[in-house]
Amino acid sequence: MMIHLSPPHHHGGDSIRANMLAVILALMPATACAVWLYGWLAVWQILTCISVCMLGEWAALRLMRRPSRLHDGSAALTGLLLALVLPAAVPWWMTVFGALFAILLGKQVYGGLGYNPFNPALSARVVLLISFPLAMTSWLIPATGSGGLDVYNAAQTLHFFFAGTLPPGLSLDGITAATPLGYTKTDALQGISIPDSLATHHYSYIDAFIGSEGGSLGETSALALLLGGIYLIARGVIRWHIPLSYLLTVALLASLSNALAPAHYAPPLFHLLAGGLMLCAFYMATDPVSSPVTARGQIVFGAGCGLITWVIRQWGGYPEGAMFAVLLMNCTVPLIDHYCRPRVYGYERRP
Amino acid sequence: MRRLLEHIWGRKPFDGGVVLDMHKDGAQVPITDCPLPEVLIHPLKQHIGETCKPLVAVGDHVLRGQNIARSQGYVSAPVHAGTSGTVVRIEEHPVPHPSGLGMLCIFIEADGEDRRQPLGVMMTNWLQRDPAQLRERIRAAGITGLGGAGFPTFIKLLRDQRHPVNTVILNGIECEPWLTHDQRLMTERSDDIVHGLAILMHMTGADHGVIAIEDNKPEAIAAMQDAIHSWQCECEHIASTSVRLEVLPTRYPQGSEKQLIQAITGKEVPAGKLPLHVGVLCQNISSTLAIYRAITAAEPLTERVVTVSGQGMPAPANLRVRLGTPIRYVLAHCGLDQLDGMQIIHGGPMMGERLKHPEAPVVKSTTGLLLIPDDTLYAEHQPEEPCIRCGHCGDACPIRLVPNLMADLIRDQQFEQAEGYQLFDCIECGCCSYVCPSHIPLVHYFRYGKGQLAQLRQERAFAEASRQRSEQRMARLEQEKAAKAARRQKARARSKVATRTADKQQEPPA
Amino acid sequence: MTEFALILVSAVLVNNYVLSKFLGICPFLGVSGKTETAIGMSFAVMFVMTLAACASWLVQQFVLVPLHLEYLQTIFFILIIAALVQFVEMVIHKSSPVLYQGLGIYLPLITTNCAVLGVALLNVQQDFSFFSSALYGFGAALGFALVLVLFSGLRERLAAAPVPAAFKGSPITLITAGMMSLAFLGFSGLVKV
């Protein structure tokens, strides 16, 4: 039997592993930020997520008698991403459930790497949010904030994380606070205008940019996420189309609405820095497997994400819409791929 | 102005493409002659199009340059004897083809005299000749695109009133790694090349001649610059024409005709059309030299320059090889007797084919022979992993296809859908496979898909023809049956009448 | 104006018939194998649903209410829907035999599509005006079509995926539908209806 090898007989040397490691590297600033804000709690959270994801992947592939793919780092990346979108105060079993959901139902059920239509980390995040709405919307006040909690040393956080017991004298209400998206939403329901709401909660753009405020582990610091995102674009791991069109759409819609009715619509910068938008724009929406492949398709995809994010934030029942937006747009990827192909050389029109 | 803007914006001269390690090891090695082997092997098809028909029989004595196989059909190029000698065999022999299958070849045993038979008169006064006459000479000389594709050259030189050619582009890009033969030719025979360009411009009536070279060949650029200058001094009388040198940034696959035209003129060749339709003629350097020789020296195409290089080659060489020389002989001349553990690539690493039999001869489309150790080659072909849809393949595609989606469709045997993604526009440059982080052999999938589609077409056509024949047969049988029935009825009627008349008393049977 | 927009948004996204009300699952799973068939089915359902919403409103207002026959609602509505479906079936058979083949049994089954009957009954329940019910019917059909077409795209992609043997076929389809439903939950609370 003759083996036919087709040209090219030359390869550029790129690999899946290199791509995944680059994304993990790009997430390092955000991870560092999470540790800075939530101390040991963040460490336990992240380690649990990553190890459970890798374990789940190993077991699933083992069960299906398929070769192990742990070496390519995709499971670790899913774990890290999931950890970064979870609130710090989530108990361990929720984390484990989320991680297993991400790997098993988000990814392996579809045939493993490359076939999942939805972003695994985000689908797990949404399942957790819908199943445990209270736990998933309790945001710990960061260590650098006013709380000054001593839950942030190794032993007590372990206790808190695994047994769920708080140190004596502390109640969960006392150590949690709403995120800017959360309090503007609840205030809006009580008829308080956005500027007033922001003023009463001492909102500051600088804090939001650096990330010293409540939120999920890794999504608070826009600065750290931006650094990683720019690194990814510069290295050519992701393209600029999705993040740019995503962020631009949100900014555009926010500035238009804010200009028309500043009392009801938050300013664009608030939207850009708030919630999981940055994380979703640079790391979730750009997940290559669940996003369109063509440049034109990616722009459409990003714009769709932006539109849905803004609509849900503005009028929806949930304060944050970024993860729903990405998941919803993930549904449309096959159609976008099919209809947004570029014009082929030598043809007048696009197919 | 456009160029300046592009320079500021840093626009790529064409879409997609990749930057490769060029490995132009043989760039400084002058062209030398490869000695004549004892037996030359001439395959009957060395071009795109119809197979030729032999004009000689076993035992015939032929001269170098004698036409030994006539072209059949329009898209075809005749074959000429590589040296003087005797036809010893006409039989199947391996040829450079990815299938490794053989083809009918004419074997000529050299008599060592190497006597020539010219094609006709030497047309040194080509400027006074009719372009149609020159075109016929090029056809008769058996010249094909020597850049590797092997499309008969004369077809591109059609003078069409509706599509006047205004620019002739000489393709001195040589964007494949390792290959250096065109670069050496431009350095060593720049004057002849410029004359060849002038012939092409005369034939097509073009006003502009462009010689395109990538910026990694400074010597060739300098030589061509001098040649253009001296030619311009020589022919000041042809004032309306202009010849210039275009130095382009190095990028693969700039040497592909369509991409080069886009890089130089900014225009795209419409799908399914020739460059003629955008007023451009694109010609390879080697082909241009062959045209120059065919017209001024009445020499048909019997030799070409081949680069012998690669990781497994200690000293790279640029050899002038007689067409039909067995590849094993060429390699032996370069000091490689032992081919174990070596793979031979026929052509460049990006588009060349792995050669299955070193006994195969050098043919018109042999641009280079690369010797690559087994391990090195297999390291380039790593096992395929799942597609992560990163889209790098689409970014690298010079014709803006979506390779990963096409490969998915082909893997799923949905060939017609893949065709809807313009599968047949793929030029198989290999950029997509080169950049793929999952090591998916995309080009291989596309070739498989194209082959399956062609087969499907063929089967459909055959089925349609069979159906028609079957229907005709049915109609005929039907007709015969009807005729028979009619005859029988007539006969019965007649016999009835006969019985009645013979036996009037008796009742006819019920 | 705002009211109509809200009805439309609510019917298409928030209270999507397939993903939030879980009506019309049968054709949703049955004809979503190929995008082309799904688009054909979408148009058929859109046509039937909008007309059924209009016709059932008319019947309700001018036949059932005056004659005090509200208890016969279901039978009357099914009669109307069945006639409409028969008509659509004939049109499709004439205009596109391939689509007719592709839709197969699911085309006549629009008759028993609970989404269509659901629209007719909900219109009555919500006391919509004629235009509102037509719009609601159209919106619901649009939502059905949107989800069906998106889902068919996903399923085409899934067809080539090496899904583990135990999950091949219906399981993975249902899981994917569940995922979509999860994503559509993001729209909840968008319109307070």
Added chain:
Amino acid sequence: MNSLVFAVLALGGMALLAGVALAIATRVFHVEGNPVAEQIDHLLPQTQCGQCGYPGCTPYANAVADGSADVNHCVPGGERTMRAIADLMGVEPKAVEEAAAEPMVAFIREDECIGCTLCIKACPVDAIIGAPKHYHTVIADHCTGCNLCLEPCPVDCIDMLIKPELLEHWSWPLPDTERARTGLKRRSQHAQAA
């Protein structure tokens, strides 16, 4: 009592109305013949071999179109034809019962042929030529390899030969990678399971 009459009348009237409307629609949208049968016929390889149990390709196409035959009876068409038909009919693909053999072509050993013309009569595509008492020969380009001429030959002088592989007709095989192979295997398993 009254309301019951009303109910019956209203429902009956409604049904009558719908019935009349549909009757008119039937007239307007009447469909002649079965266009799907023709499309199926175009997908079949037209070997006219009868291995499907029908006397030719067109009868089989008609049978598939009206639902009386399965999509998997065409042996020479192989899996590809079956898939194409299943696609067109919108049914699940099924495994073809027998594996398609390599493309064959009939060849008559002329020195043994007695010129009986039986094979000529048997050939469904008129690919055999010859006159009574003269050698017959097969037009290789027209032969569909259906084997129908083997049976009637009284002296068994017809051979089925494998069509030679020509360089011009060679096409690239599927890449020899694990993924491509499992893909192919998956498809055939799927077809068998269905």
